[in-house]
Amino acid sequence: MVVRTRKTEPLPPDFYAQPTLRVAEALLGKVLVHDSPDGCASGLIVETEAYIGEDDPACHASAGRTARNAPLYGPPGLTYVYFNYGMHYLVNAVTEAVGFPAAVLIRALEPLDGIALMRARRMHGRSASACRAVPDRDLCRGPGNLTRALGIGARQNAMPLWSGALRIVDRGLAIGAVVTGPRIGISVGQDRPWRYWVASHPSVSGRRCRPESGGRSQSGSS
DNA sequence: CGTTCGATGCACT
DNA sequence: GTGCATCGAACGT
Numbered sequence: 001m002v003v004r005t006r007k008t009e010p011l012p013p014d015f016y017a018q019p020t021l022r023v024a025e026a027l028l029g030k031v032l033v034h035d036s037p038d039g040c041a042s043g044l045i046v047e048t049e050a051y052i053g054e055d056d057p058a059c060h061a062s063a064g065r066t067a068r069n070a071p072l073y074g075p076p077g078l079t080y081v082y083f084n085y086g087m088h089y090l091v092n093a094v095t096e097a098v099g100f101p102a103a104v105l106i107r108a109l110e111p112l113d114g115i116a117l118m119r120a121r122r123m124h125g126r127s128a129s130a131c132r133a134v135p136d137r138d139l140c141r142g143p144g145n146l147t148r149a150l151g152i153g154a155r156q157n158a159m160p161l162w163s164g165a166l167r168i169v170d171r172g173l174a175i176g177a178v179v180t181g182p183r184i185g186i187s188v189g190q191d192r193p194w195r196y197w198v199a200s201h202p203s204v205s206g207r208r209c210r211p212e213s214g215g216r217s218q219s220g221s222s
Numbered sequence: 223c224g225t226t227c228g229a230t231g232c233a234c235t
Numbered sequence: 236g237t238g239c240a241t242c243g244a245a246c247g248t
Contacts, residue, residue, distance in 0.1 A: 049240070058240065068233060085241050086230030092240090105240060144241045185240055205241095 008169045010162045016076035020095040020102040024050040025196050027093065027104055027168070029175040031112060034150040035165045039117045041150050043109025043140045044173060046201045049183045050194040051092070052102045058189035061101030071158045072101035079166065081147075081157040088144030091152050093161055093168065107195075109140035110203045111149070118149035142205040176201065 011030065016023055025048075033042040051059040060069040060082070071080040071094055080092040080103050092103035111118055118139045140146035147153070152166065161168050177199040182190050184206055197204045 051240075060240080063234080066234075082240090083232065084239060086232070086239090088241050090240060107240085142241070183240075187239085 008171060010167045010169050011077075013075070013077040013160075013162055016093055016095050016161070017097060018095065020050045020052045020104060021194065023093070023095045024048045024104045024194065025178060025180075027106070028178055028196055028198055029173055031169050031171050031173070032106060032109060032146075032150065033113075033167055033169055034152060034156075036151045038121075038151065039114055041114030041117050042112045043146065043150070044112055044175070045106060045108075045168075046110050046175070047106075047108035047197040047204045048195070049105040049107055050095075050102070050196075051105065052096075052194070054101060056189055056192070058183065058186040058192075059101065065101070069101065072103055073099055074158065077161050079156055079159050079161060081152060081154060083154065084144075089147040089153050090143045091147050091156070105143060106146065107143045108197070108201075108203050108205050109146050109149075110201065111136050111139050115139065121151055122148055124148075137202040141203045 015026070018026075027045050027048050030045050031042050032045055033040065053059060054061050054064065056062060059072075061072050065073055068082060069080075071078055074094060075098055076095050078094045080094050081089055083089055090105060092105050094103045096102040115136055119134065122134065122139060122145070138145070139149045156166050159166055175198050178196060179199045180193050180196050182193055183195045202208075
């Protein structure tokens with residue numbers, strides 16, 4: 001019984017046909033991979049958010065089915081990629097059952113493979129010096145940043161995550177403690193604690209977790 | 223260190 | 236025309 005190689009099995013479609021909160025938590029520690037013509041890039045999922053049903057005011061389906069949000073109503077395990085703020089793509093994994101609109105937003109990754117490629121993609125349209133200053137841990141920090149680093153765009157919308165170029169796999173990697181709290185970046189539905197992240201992980205978005213002691217934050221300079 | 227604000231395109235009212 | 240599941244430069248403390 002050797003076969004102790006790194007597992008790279010994609011999560012099966014059934015994985016996504018579960019309650020969205022369970023999927024959102026279970027996706028932490030899995031690996032999002034994109035094989036593109038430019039090369040392969042991947043990262044460990046360390047932050048997610050759930051968007052559940054037409055009753056969720058922050059869910060894109062809150063106003064009913066439209067052309068844009070149609071993938072939310074489709075089969076679980078497909079992507080829902082959309083364009084926001086005129087410049088960012090955001091990627092979701094569709095969950096639950098056909099006809100019920102719900103998904104998990106991937107908000108942050110810890111870069112694993114293809115770090116040079118990620119940095120090259122994020123360099124697009126900005127000065128080389130500014131890009132060189134971006135630490136590895138920030139390359140996929142935030143939902144807009146990770147799609148840029150992985151080369152995810154409108155062409156990846158409504159694509160299966162269990163096969164094909166863009167997929168989520170389980171490599172059996174261990175993660176730290178999981179924390180939950182309110183979703184961020186939204187103006188409604190903030191009462192629902194449907195955001196999940198790995199505690200104290202440096203690639204999680206939002207306000208940076210301050211290091212334990214040693215940092216003097218309240219000193220009046222001069 | 224913290225907070226504010228402009229960029230930028232598209233879906234939807 | 237309005238508002239958005241964002242980002243980072245610019246400014247104030």
